[in-house]
Amino acid sequence: MSSQFGHLFRISTWGESHGGGVGVVVDGCPPRLALCEADIQADLDRRRPGQSEIVTPRDEADTCQILSGVFEGQTLGTPIAVNVFNKDARPEAYREMEHAYRPSHADYTYQAKYGIRNWQGGGRSSARETIGRVAAAAIGKKVLASVCPGLEVIAYVRSIQNIQAEIDPLTVQFAQVESNIVRCPDAAVAARMIDHIKAVRSEGDSVGGIVECVVRGVPPGLGEPAFDRLEADLAKGVLSLPATKGFEIGSGFQGTTLRGSEHNDAFFMEQGRVRTRTNRSGGVQGGISNGEAIVFRVAFKPTATIFQTQATVSPAGQDVELKARGRHDACVLPRAVPMVEAMTVLVLTDHLLRQRAQNG
Amino acid sequence: MSSQFGHLFRISTWGESHGGGVGVVVDGCPPRLALCEADIQADLDRRRPGQSEIVTPRDEADTCQILSGVFEGQTLGTPIAVNVFNKDARPEAYREMEHAYRPSHADYTYQAKYGIRNWQGGGRSSARETIGRVAAAAIGKKVLASVCPGLEVIAYVRSIQNIQAEIDPLTVQFAQVESNIVRCPDAAVAARMIDHIKAVRSEGDSVGGIVECVVRGVPPGLGEPAFDRLEADLAKGVLSLPATKGFEIGSGFQGTTLRGSEHNDAFFMEQGRVRTRTNRSGGVQGGISNGEAIVFRVAFKPTATIFQTQATVSPAGQDVELKARGRHDACVLPRAVPMVEAMTVLVLTDHLLRQRAQNG
Amino acid sequence: MSSQFGHLFRISTWGESHGGGVGVVVDGCPPRLALCEADIQADLDRRRPGQSEIVTPRDEADTCQILSGVFEGQTLGTPIAVNVFNKDARPEAYREMEHAYRPSHADYTYQAKYGIRNWQGGGRSSARETIGRVAAAAIGKKVLASVCPGLEVIAYVRSIQNIQAEIDPLTVQFAQVESNIVRCPDAAVAARMIDHIKAVRSEGDSVGGIVECVVRGVPPGLGEPAFDRLEADLAKGVLSLPATKGFEIGSGFQGTTLRGSEHNDAFFMEQGRVRTRTNRSGGVQGGISNGEAIVFRVAFKPTATIFQTQATVSPAGQDVELKARGRHDACVLPRAVPMVEAMTVLVLTDHLLRQRAQNG
């Protein structure tokens, strides 16, 4: 139950960072969609380690293999299994973690929950677990494209620590995001972010930041009234990513300082379509998409694993010190961008099929 | 599927603001817990309209009735149905809404999704739907008390528009929250908040704010590694409440401006227990509770229904103006406090049973 | 979790035979279907006690009330709550059962599971629980009629103890089933069945029998390949009814005595449609409907509650004797017919929406 997401487009991820591999089974995918490994690989390459000089140097090609659910280049409607084998696991670099919990990491809580943990890496709490999500979302994009041509999901780095970019969610382009290694579409600010990450890393420290995501071209009507509100499911999706601490949609926390008369989005008609003059709602009203752009932000904390000596405790219950080795991101944001997109695609795909089921 | 929440402690809410009534069915409740209607009523009274001069004057006693699942004062382990009949529905006050979508409300999106809506009130998007959640959570509290005695869930108003209170989540008491009608435990700030809400209301306008919630005494080990992370499920739970725009846990968005060396919570041993010196994690690490206080915040936008003339459109696709009548909260925050507590209790109860299932 | 059925057309039933009432919440119903209480009442009347001289004389009108999800005579797409209040509960007639488990009833197993039971009646194991199912299925029929006009679900009594009728599932009509109180469309055999039930009842004993159900006009493609096969879900649905002991589809157990060359259903083309010459498959192949009539049979054991002295044990662990009082069916079959239909409708409705979600 823990490792599944979605009701109709349902994914089951599996794998630890330092086991045989990681992967996903996608159940409920519509049939007759063109799908091949290259479709998935393109997205995996955007999240893989070693892709640039500001991410972890762990050397994984993350080559995926489709084992089922596709026949002669088309989806069958049956479960699609995608595997990625671990190639560059170095468990010996985690030897210290056997005897010391990393502060603000999941080492202690896994031990408290299960009475056992795979200390050779981050286990399921590793960003490596997200490979299955990104692979599944690559398939979800095919579904979205077939039902809602023109729908776009674009995430990008909005801030790194105190360095902030201003980006217009209505016009930002995927190519701008991908034009630099930090995935901030403001090239000037991106350069400063990159320098900052390098400097922080050279000190054995880490930084966090904010990812913003926009969905354009979404039809009105997606989402459910009570619990499975679109924003609630988006929040759950992205906050199930490692290192996340917050989610806000539309006006978000800042919107609490406005009055209703300032905050409300006036409706008007435009070429036969209901539109809003402003978009403080962030594209969702009453839990259901209204056809405007969906815009939300996700807070990522600084990476827990740093290369400085920290006070902590051991599984044996003693106060100890830990200085981590191994290969870790000093800043997870550049790789978090495709992860946020993936969770967004998964939520939208599921709600699209749900909408089709109930409302035809 | 839309109106259910939880896996093992699963609730199904039903009802519109202006139909026969609202209610909930709670499935999976453990047997042999003492339960009577008064247990539920106490919490319903905290969320009911008409409870004070700063909330909507709709006059509903919200008297609940338990129809099943309880025998001789004890839960049977079978579904518990709780009903509340609507008494003071005044559909005529919504006559304007039949022909005009309220800006930033759910009128348009329901119509877009279903091709039909109950325009006599807010339908399922009304805060009235939360009666079922609050009733279910009153039952959930019994489960928590039986398994985790000492666990406390306390929510309170942290800010109203720009008026902010500073409250220590580690020491705040329920009686302080309930000592004033705005439910802000800082009495001096509460008085200013109350005055502000009255002033805003007199102008036919509305305001929002931030609710903070703390859970103390939670055992380590609740939550799941990948998707059903405790913070992800808390976020989903509270963002499924009406008028919410954001969620953050622990350091939240502010935490993105710190470095890892500043942000990490150092572990230490205290009387045989693993503790952390700071709590920027907000009590959850890797999706699993670590035994520290869980602390999170929820942004509520200003109420959409205001008593000023607004530009909008009609279901017939014409630009029109709307000036709402009816009875509405100028500020949802005082009543949102028990709602946030309720969703928190529901998430914790479900994860407690899940933990017991898998880990004994 | 225990009291829910269906994935997309999901129902939650609640209520004990001797509590406040029984009911159901239906989630996921498509919007804009005409629905009123009379639609539901017609089916409830077919399963209610006191309907004829061969069923239990408990006098319940089973009048239903729709409390939500319907507006101006149409479904809203939101949860539909249907309540039936218990009127003629006589808990005193169950006084003996407080101190003695009825043989082959659920008294002991409920106590073993929950450590508590409502001994004033059959609790959730009473046939009274099926009111919610029948009510939900009346709504499901509206969905089926809107998407698959012409689809018919007809159940009938095939045998009572050793009295067997031969009925052609391809031609049997609903009016024939309803033409007598035992619901066997063969009038001559029905008369013998009725006499037999009366004779058995006069001896304080009970009998069982077999209900057969046919679905005509079902489109090909309903059902899922692996676990949620249509026949597996039908079996689960009907075997979740009280007093059931067996399920077989198409050739069933008898089919195990044929060779493949005798058993296989040859395909042929008929007016552009794929048909089969025989129907030993019972309308389902590989878990998916093939467009032929779905035909299955359900075994109902003789009612456990009889009016003869029986050896049993008490909750205190002593060997005791029990002679039941109260009002009970000497034969559940006449009332089981609408229950079997109901579960069939619920399974088909759910699979129809699932099919629409995945395959458009």
Place this chain on the structure above:
Amino acid sequence: MSSQFGHLFRISTWGESHGGGVGVVVDGCPPRLALCEADIQADLDRRRPGQSEIVTPRDEADTCQILSGVFEGQTLGTPIAVNVFNKDARPEAYREMEHAYRPSHADYTYQAKYGIRNWQGGGRSSARETIGRVAAAAIGKKVLASVCPGLEVIAYVRSIQNIQAEIDPLTVQFAQVESNIVRCPDAAVAARMIDHIKAVRSEGDSVGGIVECVVRGVPPGLGEPAFDRLEADLAKGVLSLPATKGFEIGSGFQGTTLRGSEHNDAFFMEQGRVRTRTNRSGGVQGGISNGEAIVFRVAFKPTATIFQTQATVSPAGQDVELKARGRHDACVLPRAVPMVEAMTVLVLTDHLLRQRAQNG
């Protein structure tokens, strides 16, 4: 959704008979259970093709690989992925099936449902899909053994076409079942069954039969009152296996010919335990286990794929003839025995965890 089974011990199977492989992801397994590939392989060997002269000669070692969820020989509590690669797929032997639907097979219904099918083998409808179930059940057995030591699940062949064995479910031993290749514990009857299967196969024909399964040592209290009755879930589980046509528990269809006074199982006390004198209930009353042996039977039809010329139709809608080639079981029963056991184990494991969740 289609390819998942279980609520808390949830499995997701994937794979086609002629794709890259087949496998399963098991979610929700308790931690700290000893598990290695040999534990799983033992059960896979009992279901694999080529194991004896009376099953399909397809030569698959079905060697399994555990890819996640196990660390240093113990389960981690995280998802366990098990893969089996296909080695001896011979798609060319299915060339005829591209242009002709096999009578009573799933070829046509898959095409009708999805508009596409993998004609190179049976796709998901192949018995090969059950590898994932058997592997998952090998893990489930570990859970059962840790919580209910002494619980035994034993299935065996009760009949092949008209050859019937009489076996006492209370005393039958696993070693007896495994002592011959048809898995009928009555050695004399088994010899006749084997001869019959060989004879039928030599004629290019096929036969079916009945598998009986007994569960001994099950604690009282497993199962749920309304929908997820233990017998309903067992029925769903086994009827989701290929080629099944019927399920009956305890007295089954034959029990419909008894009166209540003959059918009821009298309770008595034995060494402080509640027991029944007879077991027509088959170990389940009111959907919940009563501590007696659970006994049920499953009807398997004769294999659809036979080596005789049959009338059928083509995907192009023309009447054609088909004479199958390839390697197929003339009788699925010997290999169905471990499949029935597997589904039984999966149902029991899930209900055991559910019971622990709700009732401690």
